[in-house]
Amino acid sequence: xxxxxxxxxxxxxxxxxxxxxxxxxxxxxxxxxxxxxxxxxxxxxxxxxxxxxxxxxxxxxxxxxxxxxxxxxxxxxxxxxxxxxxxxxxxxxxxxxxxxxxxxxxxxxxxxxxxxxxxxxxxxxxxxxxxxxxxxxxxxxxxxxxxxxxxxxxxxxxxxxxxxxxxxxxxxxxxxxxxxxxxxxxxxxxxxxxxxxxxxxxxxxxxxxxxxxxxxxxxxxxxxxxxxxxxxxxxxxxxxxxxxxxxxxxxxxxxxxxxxxxxxxxxxxxxxxxxxxxxxxxxxxxxxxxxxxxxxxxxxxxxxxxxxxxxxxxxxxxxx
Amino acid sequence: xxxxxxxxxxxxxxxxxxxxxxxxxxxxxxxxxxxxxxxxxxxxxxxxxxxxxxxxxxxxxxxxxxxxxxxxxxxxxxxxxxxxxxxxxxx
Numbered sequence: 379x380x381x382x383x384x385x386x387x388x389x390x391x392x393x394x395x396x397x398x399x400x401x402x403x404x405x406x407x408x409x410x411x412x413x414x415x416x417x418x419x420x421x422x423x424x425x426x427x428x429x430x431x432x433x434x435x436x437x438x439x440x441x442x443x444x445x446x447x448x449x450x451x452x453x454x455x456x457x458x459x460x461x462x463x464x465x466x467x468x469x470x471x472x473x474x475x476x477x478x479x480x481x482x483x484x485x486x487x488x489x490x491x492x493x494x495x496x497x498x499x500x501x502x503x504x505x506x507x508x509x510x511x512x513x514x515x516x517x518x519x520x521x522x523x524x525x526x527x528x529x530x531x532x533x534x535x536x537x538x539x540x541x542x543x544x545x546x547x548x549x550x551x552x553x554x555x556x557x558x559x560x561x562x563x564x565x566x567x568x569x570x571x572x573x574x575x576x577x578x579x580x581x582x583x584x585x586x587x588x589x590x591x592x593x594x595x596x597x598x599x600x601x602x603x604x605x606x607x608x609x610x611x612x613x614x615x616x617x618x619x620x621x622x623x624x625x626x627x628x629x630x631x632x633x634x635x636x637x638x639x640x641x642x643x644x645x646x647x648x649x650x651x652x653x654x655x656x657x658x659x660x661x662x663x664x665x666x667x668x669x670x671x672x673x674x675x676x677x678x679x680x681x682x683x684x685x686x687x688x689x690x691x692x693x694x695x696x697x698x
Numbered sequence: 699x700x701x702x703x704x705x706x707x708x709x710x711x712x713x714x715x716x717x718x719x720x721x722x723x724x725x726x727x728x729x730x731x732x733x734x735x736x737x738x739x740x741x742x743x744x745x746x747x748x749x750x751x752x753x754x755x756x757x758x759x760x761x762x763x764x765x766x767x768x769x770x771x772x773x774x775x776x777x778x779x780x781x782x783x784x785x786x787x788x789x
Contacts (some may be wrong), residue, residue: 379766388761388766389764389765389766390708390764390766391766391767398766401764435784436784437784473760530752544783545785548785587782587783587784588754588757588782590782591757591780591782592757595757595759595764595780597763603780603781605784606784609785611782612785614785615783615784615785618783618785619752619755619783622754622755622783623752624754625754626752626753626754663734
């Protein structure tokens with residue numbers, strides 16, 4: 379297969395675009411497309427300060443790399459989750475994130491959940507009895523809470539995450555299976571800033587997961603290849619595998635699924651638009667972040683349950 | 699007699715019929731801690747399909763370079779398959 383731009387041997391083939399590119403042209407194409415998505419969805423401008431949530435994985439490190447190559451002001455945030463799983467998972471992912479930051483002379487904020495709240499994510503999960511024996515729900519909750527808190531505390535204009543199209547399509551698939559209208563309503567490349575919530579953007583939301591792996595390989599970015607020890611058998615991976623089966627026989631199916639959803643939402647074609655006004659958020663009585671729960675937000679309820687002293691620090695330290 | 703040909707590796711001594719046997723080295727596919735073997739001469743796509751590996755879920759590299767599904771696998775190739783799916787809690 380030949381590169382469409384130069385005719386040399388292609389390294390990456392994107393069947394959904396009917397486009398094959400050599401390594402050099404692929405490394406040009408990815409940032410060009412990212413820039414196009416940033417502008418199309420009005421994610422941020424060159425004057426704004428971006429905080430990139432970096433996990434040491436292929437997507438977030440690629441995102442950070444692309445934004446820097448495009449000339450954006452992007453700093454990193456690494457959350458230490460305290461996951462070992464017999465493979466030193468958190469330690470290794472932090473090492474790779476720090477290595478990337480040092481090699482490119484980038485600013486990286488590191489927040490350790492255990493130091494902040496007294497327990498690692500797996501222990502928080504056990505003590506709070508959330509997530510049916512797996513820490514993924516607690517991990518997601520803690521990451522969302524902490525990323526928002528830190529972006530706001532440190533004065534960033536926008537929080538960028540490395541979600542790719544496979545992530546988005548898997549979430550959309552799950553929410554469609556259960557017709558979770560409130561979640562469908564919230565899904566998109568940009569979650570606007572509102573009282574207490576930083577703007578969240580997903581500049582990689584139109585790239586396949588496969589393309590981000592190819593980007594890391596082509597750029598020589600070292601990322602954590604090992605899967606999170608708790609991700610095995612997860613629902614999101616199962617949905618991704620199902621969608622990849624569909625993609626194999628129908629190239630472009632994942633992209634169409636996601637893009638048609640965004641278009642329908644924009645046109646107001648989805649029934650969920652009628653429920654927009656019903657969503658009511660108010661500040662958490664402890665940390666002040668928006669919540670739909672009556673008193674404390676989910677995160678503060680969890681922390682208060684397992685570590686009341688840490689919860690008090692969270693409430694008092696919110697303005698720090 | 700020990701020498702290598704383009705299509706296969708000659709091993710062992712001459713047999714009674716005066717010809718030495720040419721044995722083709724299998725192609726090895728490595729995906730995480732699993733190894734698969736296929737015959738040389740088939741495309742990467744055929745090799746993946748034969749082993750029930752979804753092409754969409756991996757990227758193949760040979761000698762550190764990415765190769766595509768139409769690549770003909772050669773005698774003794776070692777192809778590293780890199781899994782692309784990751785998951786867990788959404789953020």
